[in-house]
Amino acid sequence: MIIVTDPESRARLPFSRGILTRSITLAGVDVGIAYSIATEVQKELNSRKAKFVTTEEIRELTYRKLIDHGLREAAKRYLFWRQLRRLKVPITILLGGATGVGKSTIATELAFRLGIRSVIGTDTVREVMRKIIAPELLPDLHTSSFLAWTAAGRVKGRDSPLIRGFEEQVRHVSVGLKAVLERAHKEGFNTVIEGIHLVPGYVELNDRDFMYVVTVGSKRDLEARFYERARYSKRPAEYYIEHIDAIMEIQDFIVEMAREHGVRVINNVELESTVDVIMEDIMERLMRKMGRDVRG
Ligand SMILES: Nc1ncnc2c1ncn2[C@@H]1O[C@H](COP(=O)(O)OP(=O)(O)O)[C@@H](O)[C@H]1O
Ligand SMILES: O=C(O)[C@@H](COP(=O)(O)O)OP(=O)(O)O
Structure with a gap:
């Protein structure tokens, strides 16, 4: 040996x-x-x-x-x-995108490849917040993101009530997410955070945070992913398919925010290549940063 x-x-x-x-x-x-x-x-x-x-x-x-x-x-x-x-350069990878596009699958694969032990889903953060904040206080927190508009009160903002409701939930979950990010920065450990609530413009990033928005090309592909997900989880495909137009509208909104804030959008066609693209991007950005640090 x-x-x-x-x-x-x-x-x-x-x-x-x-x-x-x-x-x-x-x-x-x-x-x-x-x-x-x-x-x-x-x-x-x-x-x-x-x-x-x-x-x-x-x-x-x-x-x-x-x-x-x-x-x-x-x-x-x-x-x-x-x-x-x-x-031991600590990094945080943040993956945003609509439900079902593949975020948690990509997050798990990235964590495995990079030896990262901590993967956090924003739906878990939302779940914790639900236990602390009663539905009477923040009703939008207690629904799926694409149904938040039915629960949110009269909030001002964009034309679409669906997006206004979604943004309201994102704003609320972002409070918890901020705490998760601050903790990761303070402890200096590597983390992957994924979830629909990671919307560009709502999270404050530093130069060790690598954010990406993941998308799906068509309604048909998304539908297939819901069926695939239902095979190993208790999330029924029908529930999401019923709301697929709303989910696609949320995807458009997240992409718009990504473009506005210079966050890279990756169409998740093949899992392997999505993960490769993200790793390559992180590598290039870190190399540039290290080069800058060395030059002073
Ligand atoms: N590139 C891909 N091609 C085909 N299916 C995929 C791809 N990426 C993920 N999936 C599948 O789609 C389903 C939904 O992915 P999931 O990671 O649960 O999405 P999210 O976390 O964004 O809600 C899963 O069953 C997953 O295996
Ligand atoms: O609110 C929503 O759109 C999804 C987000 O799920 P992810 O995309 O974060 O997995 O949560 P659900 O209602 O299924 O509990």
Whole structure:
């Protein structure tokens, strides 16, 4: 057995092909190729007959193997994500978008790939607030976002009552979300927050927050996602399909807000590529930021 040591953290772990495979896939490498590269690294380490290997040595070896396989860009990405982990730069990823577009699926995948342990849904925040604030006080908080207009009182604002009601719920849930974000910033831990209440313009972001709005291309695709979701959860597809026009109108509103506030909108066609696009964007923005920090 080869023991991996990290001189900095003084951690010691038996070499695991699975762990190495995962860190290679983080660079956007297909899992099959990542696994075979991890196997090659393991073989080379075995041939050295050394009992111990440092994480630094594994990094260099993996980087070289990626280059040997002609995966230059992936090699660069691999080093970047490893470095980021070591530097312990805390980041928060925020995913907004209408119900059913795929936010929580994307959030889980991003958290897995980036080794982030905390994923928070805004509907959970809303649920906590519902227990504290009675329906008589804030009726809009106690409905689905697309029905908030039926509960909200006479609020001023946009022409569409649906959007006015939605905004009212977003405003209220944003109070709780602000606390979640402040806590994440203060503690400096990595978090993914996802939910319909993350609307650009309602959340205050710092330069370590990465916000995206996720969309679905058509009503038909959204309908299919509601059916898919109903297979493993208790959210019945019919309830959401009944309100699909309202949900699409909310999507249009969120996209409009994203454009107004310079937040990137990603059409979620294929899960893998949506996650890749987000990771690539975070990497580019962080690299630019680090470059700026170094230049002073
Ligand atoms: N790119 C995609 N293509 C097809 N189905 C998807 C895609 N992304 C997510 N889904 C599926 O759509 C359903 C709704 O996704 P979910 O993550 O629950 O949405 P949200 O959190 O935005 O309400 C899930 O069953 C999920 O597996
Ligand atoms: O209010 C709404 O539109 C959805 C938001 O769900 P997410 O998009 O955050 O999953 O919550 P529901 O009414 O299903 O409990």
